[in-house]
Every structure is written in structure tokens, then in C-alpha cells.
Amino acid sequence: MPLLFLNELSCDTTCDPARAERAMTDLAQGVLAVLRADRAGTVLVSKVPITGLQIASGHPIGKWHGNPRNRDLWQRLLRMQTRWPHRVVFPDGQGHYDIEYRHRGAPAEGLGAAHLLDGLGVSLAVEPGWAADQVTLEREQLVDDAAGAYRSETDEVRVRHLSGIAHCEVHGAWLRASVELARRGSVDAASEGAHLWERRAALFPHLEFLPHVEEQLRNLAPALVRPAGRRLAELDQAVASWNPHTEPEGPRWHSHVTGEGETRSRAYCVFTDLDGQPRTFDTHARFTPGPGRVHFRLVPENKSVRVAHVGRKLGI
Incomplete structure (x- = not known):
């Protein structure tokens, strides 16, 4: 059951319209490729409903799906399972309040959730950093010792990542293994x-x-x-x-x-x-x-x- 978490840091940024259009098309194609691998289990989780997504500043998703050549991709995205905000897929709606993930100093809610739940982070490749099949995050978490005292520990973790169909191919072995594991129980x-x-x-x-x-x-x-x-x-x-x-x-x-x-x-x-x-x-x-x-x-x-x-x- 692949959980795909939309990286909010890649949305609503400043870029030219052509790049925003291309990034959204690439992302949609990648997400739908994952869906083909596991149609029953794939869920796209985002901070806001996908219908309200701001691809870039001044460029809402409506501009993208209003383009006739994107309508088929949009209709297929609408038919897949989607949930929001990120915390709805956590138990009883709770967040991971004892752990914080950051990317280049900025809180990374979606990518952090992808790491916690062994999912896949997905981004709009509006800048080169998101055009990668893995993303490195800084993780800070509270851990308790034998005396019950808490201390903060910081380390780096890697998250599976996708911003286009080529990344789906990179993660193909993981996706196929997930489907096979589901079959075997x-x-x-x-x-x-x-x-x-x-x-x-x-x-x-x-x-x-x-x-x-x-x-x-x-x-x-x-x-x-x-x-x-x-x-x-x-x-x-x-x-x-x-x-x-x-x-x-x-x-x-x-x-x-x-x-x-x-x-x-x-x-x-x-x-x-x-x-x-x-x-x-x-x-x-x-x-x-x-x-x-x-x-x-x-x-x-x-x-x-x-x-x-x-x-x-x-x-x-």
C-alpha cells in the first residue's frame, strides 16, 4: 500500500509558468505510474486538497488542468485515493510531535511523514533539488533514557522520492516487492x-x-x-x-x-x-x-x- 506524501515545500514557490506546467505534468505522470503498479493500495496524501493546490505563486492547479492536453491526466488523478491533511493517516489523527524533520532548515511535514510511514515523498520539480529519487532530511527527535529523562537527538535520514516517471522506474523494485508482500501476506x-x-x-x-x-x-x-x-x-x-x-x-x-x-x-x-x-x-x-x-x-x-x-x- 504505497502512501505518497506531497512535499509542500515544492508548492507555491516562485517560478515561471512554463516550468510550473512542466513540473505538474511530470509529477502527475509519476504518481499515475505508481498507481498502475498498485491500483488498490496507492494513496496520495497532501497538506491541502489537490483541487486547491498552488503549483506556484499565482499559478493554481486550475490553470494546469484547464489546459486541454492535461485533462486526461487530471481526470485520472481525481479518480485515485487522496487524503488531507498529512495527519489523517496517522493513528487517531495524531501527529509525530516528538519528531521534527527539516530540509535545509525548513520544516518538512510531508517528506517527514513519508519517512515515518515508509512511504514515498513526491514533489513538483520546480527547482533542481526536487529532481531526485532520494531526499536527505535532518531529523530531530526526543528520546528517553532509563531514568525517564528526555534528550534531543539529531541525525540525517533519506526518503524515497519522486517528481517524475523516471523515478517510478528507480523505485520499481520496491513497488513490486510491496505488491508481492501484499500477495503473500x-x-x-x-x-x-x-x-x-x-x-x-x-x-x-x-x-x-x-x-x-x-x-x-x-x-x-x-x-x-x-x-x-x-x-x-x-x-x-x-x-x-x-x-x-x-x-x-x-x-x-x-x-x-x-x-x-x-x-x-x-x-x-x-x-x-x-x-x-x-x-x-x-x-x-x-x-x-x-x-x-x-x-x-x-x-x-x-x-x-x-x-x-x-x-x-x-x-x-
Whole structure:
């Protein structure tokens, strides 16, 4: 299910009419090429309705689709799934308030959402920087340590990007893989948490789940299903490749995994284990959008991970 996020930084800029027309035509052709690869799942997400888009200053989209040669492209764009604003595809309408993405110092809402939800950023190539199949963003996010204190971390991330049909060809392997995953029913193909629970034995053979996690997975918001599933798959892969004899300290986790501080651990992280005994599950991995957490404990005797919580950060 490719989510295409329109980059608002590429809209309503100053450029000549001919360039604006060409950029919109190229973008429309690229988006429709993605649609042909996955007609059922492709969604174009924008900050404003596409019918109100300002291609460039003084050049609304009406000028473009009013041109007879663009009418067929426009009609096909209108028939595809579109949503707005960007936050509507986040769980329960929430935004990613603990993470900010910037491009050359400017907040990049659409491109940031594309990175968070493993989608594709799309832009009007009104300037050379947007004529690329990848875009680099600066990401600043709040992370919490074991004591519950927050600190800011900044790094660079790359986002899949498209501004014309040639970029669709570049991302063709990713698109085809997405369609194939959907056909086979993998973690990346899951659109409902029920899929993760019902196929847990095949998807996560090295994970065990406390009984109440079934309800948590089944009730995951659609935008959280793939991120949560991927984090569970990473935990499964980490423990599968773990050799307790040569790595007594534990598996090499594939994402940021930490424990809780003593106060939070006592208050929120004690669960009734499978044998009926209370145990602490304070080790946790993160997933976004929002403060998603997977709480678990390592079970060395089974060479497995036992999951006690999949959902929002405990205690908030």
C-alpha cells in the first residue's frame, strides 16, 4: 500500500509558468505510474486538497488542468485515493510531535511523514533539488533514557522520492516487492493488527506473547500496524541469530532497545507471566508514529523473547 506524501515545500514557490506546467505534468505522470503498479493500495496524501493546490505563486492547479492536453491526466488523478491533511493517516489523527524533520532548515511535514510511514515523498520539480529519487532530511527527535529523562537527538535520514516517471522506474523494485508482500501476506503487507496476531507463529517464531497482547494487536490503529510489526520482526530476527554461549550479554538488537528506570519499572512494567507469576518486562523497543513501545523480556532457556505490551508508552 504505497502512501505518497506531497512535499509542500515544492508548492507555491516562485517560478515561471512554463516550468510550473512542466513540473505538474511530470509529477502527475509519476504518481499515475505508481498507481498502475498498485491500483488498490496507492494513496496520495497532501497538506491541502489537490483541487486547491498552488503549483506556484499565482499559478493554481486550475490553470494546469484547464489546459486541454492535461485533462486526461487530471481526470485520472481525481479518480485515485487522496487524503488531507498529512495527519489523517496517522493513528487517531495524531501527529509525530516528538519528531521534527527539516530540509535545509525548513520544516518538512510531508517528506517527514513519508519517512515515518515508509512511504514515498513526491514533489513538483520546480527547482533542481526536487529532481531526485532520494531526499536527505535532518531529523530531530526526543528520546528517553532509563531514568525517564528526555534528550534531543539529531541525525540525517533519506526518503524515497519522486517528481517524475523516471523515478517510478528507480523505485520499481520496491513497488513490486510491496505488491508481492501484499500477495503473500507478510508483515509489510499487514493492514490490520489481526493479521499480526493470527499469523504470529509464522511471522514471529521466536516470540511469545502474554494473552492480553492479542487485544492490543487487534486494536492497533492502521498506521501503527506496519511499524509495530516490523519492530516485532526485528526482535524475532535478533533472537534467532543469537548465540547465548558466545553472546552471554544478550542478542544484538536491530533498533534502539533500553530498560526503564527503577521507579517506572515498578509502577508500569510488572505483568503476570505465562506461569502466573509477576515478572518485570521493562526492556523495550520503540516504534513510531507517536510514542509506540514493545515491552518484553528475554527468556534465555527458550531462546525466545516474551512480549508483554505493544502500544503507547506505558504511563501516558
